[in-house]
Amino acid sequence: MIDAETLAEGLAKALARAGMGPPDGLHRLTGGATMESWRFSSGGEDFVLRRAPSLEFMADRPFGHATEAAIIRAAREAGVTAPEVVAELAPEDGIGSGFVMRALPGTPNPKDILAMEDAAGLLKQAARDLARIHSLRPADLPDDVPVMDYREAIADLRAQFIEAGGDRPIIALGLKWMEDNCPPPCEPVLNHGDYRMGNILAEDSRLTGVLDWELAHFGDPHEDLAFGCMAVWRFARYDRPALGLGSLENYLAAYEATSGRKVDRDRFRYWLVHRTVWWAMGCLKCAKVWRDGSDRMLERVVIARRTSEQELDLLMLLEEDAPEAERTQRVDPGIAAPAAQGEATSGEIAVAISEWLATLKDRVEGHDRFQLAVARNALGMIARDDAIMPTPEDADLAQEILGGGIWLDEPGLLAELKEAALEKLAADVPKYPALEAAWKQWVGEE
Template sequence: MNDLGVPLSAFMTRVAGPGNLERLMRLSGGANMESWAFDWAGKGYVLRRAPSAEYMEGRPYGHADEAALVMAAHAGGVRAPEVVGVLGDGDGMGTGYVMDRVVAEVAPAKILAAPPPSLLDDLARELARTHALPRATIPAAIPTMDTAAALAELKARFMAYGGDRPLIALAIKWCEDHLPAPADPVLVHGDYRMGNIMVDVGKETGGLAVVLDWELAHLGDAHEDLAYGCMTVWRFGRLDQPAFGVGGLDDFFAAYEAAGGAPVDRDRFHFWLVYRTLWWALGCLQMGQAWRSGADTTVERVVVGRRTAEQELDLLLLLEAEAPEVERLRTLPASPPAAPGPVGEPVNREMVQAVRDWLEQAIKPRAEGHDKFEVAVAMNALGIVMRDLDAGVCAEEAALAGALLAGARTLAEPGLLAALRRAALDKLAVDSPKYAALARARSLWGGQE
């Protein structure tokens, strides 16, 4: 049993009574958080924790407040986990809490392959219940989001990261120009999407079982929650189903309103769809910064950092309606010429390919568990480098980004939309060629395969 065994047994004895700790297993966890599954006295539980206070730095509230919020949501009828105990300073396990373990499917691909008939209604109902929680039941530490201030913070981060991505600059300017009036604040989950819900699948009575991961919850505009799970990236290839990859927006909004949610404002919904796509684009860039700083040196961080191109394409698809029709119909320019074929000594691309082939043939077959996942991530990283070396894609243009951010250049400019489309297609073909929206954008824009 690992180092958690003794203190966790003492904690569970205190909060749940006598028993034996069995099947303790790490489920997941990045740089800041861990989740552990275990059995106690024949019942399943999950420990969510940060090993020390340092891991929680920069978060607006700690695990005690997060646990109190989850308990309030559960008591208010939301399908949130049932918390059984909160770690204290004397428990010797850092900060965190223990909750009942729910046995259901969490993998988006498996859920979306055959979603239960009730799932779209379930998703809408749980959001309506979340947004209806009485203010008096919400812990005082839960912050209220000021949208204008949050957008300014995203802009500051963009500049700190180089300020050289034209499509991110375009989105920031659009959000500044379309900032909605403040909404009556409700509790917003903040991360409500496929991957953070568990679903009973393969059953006639199946449906949403539990809503996980409440650490981004805040008070704010309900439309933020409505939009976030509808982002392209969180639909996991189900581009024909704009509501969570499960159904249509009209049906989703109608179900939300029928469950007690306030009437949906389509313009507000669109703003938050753009805003959260922008937010995640900067989140991906932040992953690369975490690797550069040494805060998280895993290969996964640099690979996710290159997924910024996915969100940039999605942003352009969301914003191109702002361009005049003549620009939307303009033919795309050609891609930059590919790098010439190698001659003489092995070039960098061939060196990278040799290492990638070695990983695939010699290392991956022998790897197990998380090591196998890390080998696959490393191979993905090398694949990105190989495609980058082949493509001759132009570097990001800081001057264009600055002009878009200032409003000096817009999508009304002849040829600019076509150039941005071509750049987005070429960048994503290097960074994430299997992203479902790439094929869709090529079909819409007439881009080459």
């Protein structure tokens, strides 16, 4: 890990090439699960360095930071509220790979954005930005921006699933549904790839920036539209399906009006399922990179347990394909924690540690404060249940689903999967907003 002094020296070299002065007040911002973000000032103006810790870190990515910077510049020229890239790191700077952007006003905090007065206005601005992003074609950007092959993408997710154990029946259900319902290719447009609450900036109900372009690629515009509408990215506003800001009808109408493109609801649903499976596998992959030592950040093990969020969301998306008799069957997850007796349990020890960590909150700041919150979330997972893991029976069922031997018309299968999803998510992330909705729908009680 590069110390702050070395980072400042290398950054000064990059800034000098752009005719700028050395950085002042360099400090790391919170978050940044894959890339680091550092804020600083130069010449009386504020900037942000987006950086990978090493050149090796970028080796397996489809494109590097030079291409990402080119994508951002092209999007900005197309009228997107993208940041202005002012400088790029070079190998001789000795501080990894990255680029510098002019800092934008506004907050990325979903809680603050979703509470803004004119959510409907923000939603229209988001639709406008996506339409402008989708106006870009392969000829507008560097040759190494990938073009998605839908079938290859499914095959890659299936391979990841098998590598991760192939033992999650609900994910297997999603993969098989995708294989059976994959739409034909359409004219590729630039997809941001991660357009959602958490990657946009807003201030006073005004969209001020779109961040994190590292997953950009060419593909179906419905993919970008659907991704931001996933339940996980609505945060506390599960009741507002479009980015947590409003209704799907208003969002898609605003997009159609700006883009001149008609939204196909079947394609939209396909990509909603696809990206839910994609993020479920992304969560599982976090455990793998932590175990093999390639990334030992605390967030990795916590995000890995968020797979259960996507399993529940996926089942809620797919259950409409089941016969009515299976959909309407009430379930009984049977969640009841036994009263603790005798010596302290592992869960109680985890609670005690979490409570002690809470006393340190006011003594730490910046990224360490963020890590402390993640640590407390991790301990909460242990306290609730440290033993919800797939069984050999789960693996057999998942493989039977993948092979087409069993489907949602099998009597009792949907109810079995619902009960498992509720039990697992209640242990992993009990405050996940979709859990309450699923409980009302499937169990029939609060």
